[in-house]
Amino acid sequence: MLLKIGYFALISQVPVKTLRYYDEIGLLPAVQVDAFTGYRYYNTEQLPRLNRILALKDLGLSLEQIALLLDKNLSNEQLVAMLQLRQAQLQGDVAELQAQLGRVEVRLKQASEGHMTNYEIVLKTVKPMLVASQRMIVPTNDQVPTYLGNAYDAICKHMAAHNLKTAGPCLTVWHSLPQMENEDVEAAFPIDREIPSSESVQIHRLPEVYVASAVHQGNFDEFTQAHAAILKWVEANDYQLLEQYREIYIAGPNENAGVSTTEVQFVVKRNG
């Protein structure tokens, strides 16, 4: 009893196009193909295989995995392993979607309350970065600009002495959250090859970090608004601040008609 594809589609409730596709990739070949017309013929004994395909697909396995399972008749352990893999994937996917749902809901609340966000907070991973830097404790906060200025000068000199140019915008790494005095600060320039450290300038690799970041453009004074925006976001989205943040001086005011661009990155981690 050979069945034409349309009838086989009818009894199996699977679209003709899908059956043709499964034939094409060899997952469920037609039992017979007319050499002249190209008509595919099926029979009812293929239903169990088709149903096995559908059942496994319903667990989210790929057709490639299903083909493996059905044709290499894998051991039970291998089936278990494949299902465990899928389970882990699904758990990850669910967690991710729920986190995303959380972010959508926070944003939705903001939007429906009419708060305009001035800053977009972006989560990202910052790769490890080779830098020439100087790290110091600054006794009082009003001394920070002077200290940083001196540090950048010293680093530049050291780099120039080794004939090295910066490989990106310079940055400041704050090794503790903002405080009133004795800030632990590191002034740094990214570089793209190793040179020796000097007494005052260290060459080392900043670690990879996961950050919540915002870009501030315009007046340098309004800079702390970007900080505030990140802190608010971090709280609303149930993330946790870790003890470091960075400021990256992407463009100075002299480069861009008085408008400077700075990125603030707070190292964070997801709660729970």
Next chain:
Amino acid sequence: MLLKIGYFALISQVPVKTLRYYDEIGLLPAVQVDAFTGYRYYNTEQLPRLNRILALKDLGLSLEQIALLLDKNLSNEQLVAMLQLRQAQLQGDVAELQAQLGRVEVRLKQASEGHMTNYEIVLKTVKPMLVASQRMIVPTNDQVPTYLGNAYDAICKHMAAHNLKTAGPCLTVWHSLPQMENEDVEAAFPIDREIPSSESVQIHRLPEVYVASAVHQGNFDEFTQAHAAILKWVEANDYQLLEQYREIYIAGPNENAGVSTTEVQFVVKRNG
């Protein structure tokens, strides 16, 4: 200050390929393109837009939606509407993945306990079906075969009288779950055009149903194993039986060397 794509990629932490793609689709055009070399140039003022793109992408919006949001400057209500849509999608996705995870875990438990499943249970929606049928109450269960036989004969005669052929395998619809006596049974043939009903044969449309199904092949006696397999699956996966099931006689024993093929479909619904 024009920045080459590589440097812009560096400070934004977005791959060059992605920047080129966003330029190509017009989502984030380079501010300037060299007519001769084709080099793309960016500037730091594009960072906020890029960050907005990344932040919205992080909520799972498509680039097309993001382009709409950024360029048509939509009203706040439209933003809210878009986020609500996304929220609903995400909730649906999460629910679906969790259900799938549940099915994977049931299957995993079976597999690791070494139970081989003889039947694959498949969930599907069965489209409404136009049938010629006869519905009856059968006093005692041993009379079922006789009653059904007579009913199919009557339906066939009626169809022949209207010069109509069956449009698929015949089926039995059980309008209550299995019981000891007074079964409410309907014998039916699918047809593909309307003909008048007669006194004993009704022409009507079976409703669309969502079913858990299994295909049984082989001896007709072992048929109830398929029932048992579905019932077990339904229980393990936290579905609920509704008051109907169907048997579809896909191939009789005479067509296939003594092996018959029958599909059992229990109408179900997801719990909770």
Next chain:
DNA sequence: TTGCTCCTCACGTCACGTGAGGTGGC
């Protein structure tokens, strides 16, 4: 001159769906 950066195709991804254009079978 040598790398390095940038460029443009073209193809692959996953599981089909959607036509276009044409032929066999009752």
Next chain:
DNA sequence: TTGCTCCTCACGTCACGTGAGGTGGC
């Protein structure tokens, strides 16, 4: 003869990633 079913391309999907092969800039 007329529909109906079946066929084979070819293209689209979504957001890029991966080469291949070639050129500009220091």
